[in-house]
Amino acid sequence: MASCRPALGGEAVRLTLDRIGHAFLGRAVFEDLSLCLAEGEVVALVGPSGCGKTTVLQIASGLIDPLRGRVQRHYRRQAIVFQEPRLLPWMTARDNIAYGLAVAGVPLGRRRESAERRAAEVGLHRRDLDKYPAELSGGMRQRAAVARALAIDPEMIYFDEPFTAVDVGLRRVLQDLVIGASAREKFSALFVTHDLSEAVRLAHRIVVLSGRQEGLVAERVLDGAPGSRDDGAVFETVQDWAKDPAFADLFDGGREAA
Numbered sequence: 001m002a003s004c005r006p007a008l009g010g011e012a013v014r015l016t017l018d019r020i021g022h023a024f025l026g027r028a029v030f031e032d033l034s035l036c037l038a039e040g041e042v043v044a045l046v047g048p049s050g051c052g053k054t055t056v057l058q059i060a061s062g063l064i065d066p067l068r069g070r071v072q073r074h075y076r077r078q079a080i081v082f083q084e085p086r087l088l089p090w091m092t093a094r095d096n097i098a099y100g101l102a103v104a105g106v107p108l109g110r111r112r113e114s115a116e117r118r119a120a121e122v123g124l125h126r127r128d129l130d131k132y133p134a135e136l137s138g139g140m141r142q143r144a145a146v147a148r149a150l151a152i153d154p155e156m157i158y159f160d161e162p163f164t165a166v167d168v169g170l171r172r173v174l175q176d177l178v179i180g181a182s183a184r185e186k187f188s189a190l191f192v193t194h195d196l197s198e199a200v201r202l203a204h205r206i207v208v209l210s211g212r213q214e215g216l217v218a219e220r221v222l223d224g225a226p227g228s229r230d231d232g233a234v235f236e237t238v239q240d241w242a243k244d245p246a247f248a249d250l251f252d253g254g255r256e257a258a
């Protein structure tokens, strides 16, 4: 299945995966996978455990090269938010958030101002910014990781199951942060998750990766903007898709957290 149909219409294409394939140790993960993301579009990539979602994200972001196919990135700045916050333990929260700006040579005053603004956007208090990662809660660390990603004003953000390890209430808060930031800043995002409810809440479009090396097996464009769907609408959508054979892999084995 070729999935090059940006949901928003008319926007520039930010990312193209053209018939990519990958294998580890001679064992195929997926073949012939094509996907495009438009400017400002949030695409959720879902699929059962081990089907290759992280591998697709790593190829798209350039962390690894595909064995076959072509990747085209039409943007200048990207950020990646991982499942673990991956903050540098010897730096304060403020310096972690500003890290990408420091690498880019942004002067100290400007990067501090930017880190503090981004921290406020993700709900971190000013008093927490002088703390080291070990002094922050898990939720605060993940907020700092999102702030660090936003700080470089990326045109593309890759999210690799970023909220799987946080509790349900905080997960919603962090999802809302992403929804708000993407509406405000118009970055594109590839959001890997095995939680279909999360995908339905925050994406414009959902693509399903097969658990049997068949590549993308389904695609759904969601109605309305992310954030406009209430809990009832999300629940109904997930229930409808549970009956759809294209989503069978996701529900087999009971991994879906509806």
Ligand SMILES: Nc1ncnc2c1ncn2[C@@H]1O[C@H](COP(=O)(O)OP(=O)(O)OP(=O)(O)O)[C@@H](O)[C@H]1O
Binding pocket: 024, 025, 029, 047, 048, 049, 050, 051, 052, 053, 054, 055, 056, 194
């Ligand atoms: N570096 C590696 N070396 C060997 N095999 C690997 C490597 N990375 C991933 N794999 C294998 O490739 C397959 C796809 O892994 P991947 O992490 O992309 O799946 P996933 O869909 O993200 O899984 P999950 O939802 O459980 O995180 C799995 O069978 C995995 O064991």
